[in-house]
Amino acid sequence: MPVATRTARHVKAPRARVYRALIEAGSVGTWVVPIGMTGVVHAFDAREGGQFRVTLTYDEPTGMGKTTAHSDTYHGRFVRLQRDQLVIETMEFESANPAMCGQMTVTFTLTDTSGGTEVVAVHDNLPQGISPSDNETGWRMALDKLAALVEAEQEGGILDCGDVILRPYEERDHEAIVTILGDGGVMQRALDERPLLRDDADRFILDHFRLRDRLELGTVALKSTGLAIGFSGFRACGYLGEEDIEFGWVLGKAHHGRGYATRLGQRLIARALGAWTYARVLAACHPLNVASEHVLRDKLQMQFEGEVEPRPGFRRRVYSATRWMGERVTGGVAALALTLATAVLTSFCGADSKADPRLQAAVRLYVFDCGTLERADISRFRLKAEEVATIRMSVACFLVVHPRGTLMWDVGAVPDTEWKPTGSAVLQRVVLPDSQQREVTMVKPLGEQLRDIGFSAGQITYVALSHYHWDHTANANDFVSSTWLVRQVERDAMFAADRPALLLPATYAALRGAF
Known part of the structure; x- marks a missing residue:
């Protein structure tokens, strides 16, 4: 029952x-x-x-x-x-x-x-x-x-962001924010500005915390105590040559590295693209602010738009999230990104394929390193040990970028979620359903390699697997938004109760309805 x-x-x-x-x-x-x-x-x-x-x-x-x-x-x-x-x-x-x-x-x-x-x-x-x-x-x-x-x-306009909240500025927040504005490390890292003396800090607060409309700053406070630890919010900007809104944050150094900025970004993006119905929201950071760029690029998975210099000596690396992607993909809104294949991916809504210039170039093929199989069984290829110089085999994945869309061909041997990159080779052991083990050396996750060229899994039009063995399907679940190109007989085999050997169904379970 x-x-x-x-x-x-x-x-x-x-x-x-x-x-x-x-x-x-x-x-x-x-x-x-x-x-x-x-x-x-x-x-x-x-x-x-x-x-x-x-x-x-x-x-x-x-x-x-x-x-x-x-x-x-x-x-x-x-x-x-x-x-x-x-x-x-x-x-x-x-x-x-x-x-x-x-x-x-x-x-x-x-x-x-x-x-x-x-x-x-x-x-x-x-x-x-x-x-x-x-x-x-x-x-x-x-x-x-x-x-x-x-x-x-x-x-009172409170925005819940997990362990912290974003609320209207109150007089009790004054000293905490003055202290942050007077910290050279924070000011130069987050705002590219010199530390402010008290009079300057008072003026900054007066100018930026008026709260007359929603495009101004509020206080970031710990939910548990209500104490102010920084400030965040929106402001108007014109980084990309047109009027946009930008969000940002400044937190005291004692509260860096705790995930607060990521959660703030997720909620601010959701608010701007959802309840406020903006078409696009931007975020920008100094080119040397590695930590903030990591949040924008890797945690929030926003799309890199380029580096701008709105005034002499003031440089910013600009990232964007759009309404359409805000509805389709997040990273806890974790993948809010500007779609690279907007024309193809939204063609069901009648979009013009000429809208995205990045799909107008000649056909391009990207090859990704998705691991190396160690001690491969060469007998499966009807070879003898004396006939080969090495028994290590590369695992490659491919992205085709075409004016009409994008195609991902194979998605690796080890899921990105199952290991952490160190900058050096990492040996991973994969256990198959029959308890056999395989060893794969990994260097860089597939998702990171896609982001390096300006793409993410949620933006790919089509995904196809050369065949259904475990060393080709590892990250298939990340492509649930793509159209899966597959023969019916192969799909039936992948989801059958009595499946063929060398399959790891958990790695492609999300594709059940994606073809």
């Missing part, structure tokens, strides 16, 4: 705001993540038939993950969206454990109640390996976070 759970929560906010939190990637990346875990939203296309994919990683190793020992990845599809009333979605964990697999349906129903909205979440068809009581507890925690998120934003 199918197992279901039902969880309800009263939220002190109107239905429209609650509904937006269910379909905005930035909001989902905040409230859906359980306490003790970190979330990454790989893909998020909030329209009927649109797909999403999320990974939740335990902050402390537990060995209890459904996808890997320490993480749960699930993918799904929006089935029905009824504005401000109903969200129905299907989802499935990516797991090699059959007890954790199976398509579930989640239905969110929103109704008006006194002082707010009644949210009911019904979770149908739980897999055998998932405890109904644990599932109900998890959803209760999620709805509590959902309520906290939208209720906080109702009160």
Whole structure:
């Protein structure tokens, strides 16, 4: 008999705001993540038939993950969206454990109640390996976070950003912000300015924290104590030759490296592209500010637009996120990026393929290093040991860039999520379903190599696999937004109960509905 759970929560906010939190990637990346875990939203296309994919990683190793020992990845599809009333979605964990697999349906129903909205979440068809009581507890925690998120934003313009909040400036914040503005390391690193004396700092605060409209700065404060640790917000800019808005942040040195900037960026992008309906939002950093550029490029996965010098001696590296990509892909809004293949990827909406000049050049072929197989079994190629000089085999992946779109051919041997680059060769062991082990030497993740040339997985038009063996499918789940080119007979074999050998289904589970 199918197992279901039902969880309800009263939220002190109107239905429209609650509904937006269910379909905005930035909001989902905040409230859906359980306490003790970190979330990454790989893909998020909030329209009927649109797909999403999320990974939740335990902050402390537990060995209890459904996808890997320490993480749960699930993918799904929006089935029905009824504005401000109903969200129905299907989802499935990516797991090699059959007890954790199976398509579930989640239905969110929103109704008006006194002082707010009644949210009911019904979770149908739980897999055998998932405890109904644990599932109900998890959803209760999620709805509590959902309520906290939208209720906080109702009160005084507060933006919930995980461990920190962005709120209107208050007089009690004055000394903390003056101290930050007087810190040479912070000012030169974040604002490319000299440290400010108190009078100058007072003037800066007066000029920038007027809060007369939404394009001004607010205070970044610790949620636990309310103490100010920096400031963040928006301002108008013209870096790309037209009027845009830019977001940024300045945090005290004691609070660097804690993920606060990433969460701020995620929420600010979601706010600008979602509730405020801007078409594009920019962020910029000094060319030598490696830490901030790492957040923009790698954490928020924004698109690099170029380096500008709006005034002599004032240089900025500019990154962008667009409304269309904000709806389709995030990095906890983790992949908000300017689509490189806008014309092709939005052709269903009648877009002009000439809109993106980067697809107008001659056909280009990029070859990526996706690892080296160690001690390859040469007998499979009908060769003898004395006939070969080495038994190491390269693993290559290819990107074709064509005026009509992009094609990714093969996606590697080791998932990017399964290892951390060190700048040197890293030996990885891959365990196959029959317990055989393979060794692969890795140097650079596929996703990073794509970003080096200005692309991301979420921007690729088509993905194709030369065949379905494990050393060709590793990062296939990252291409859930692409159209999968595959023969029916091969697809059937990949998802059959009795699969051929040398397959790792967890690496391509998200492609089930992508062809």
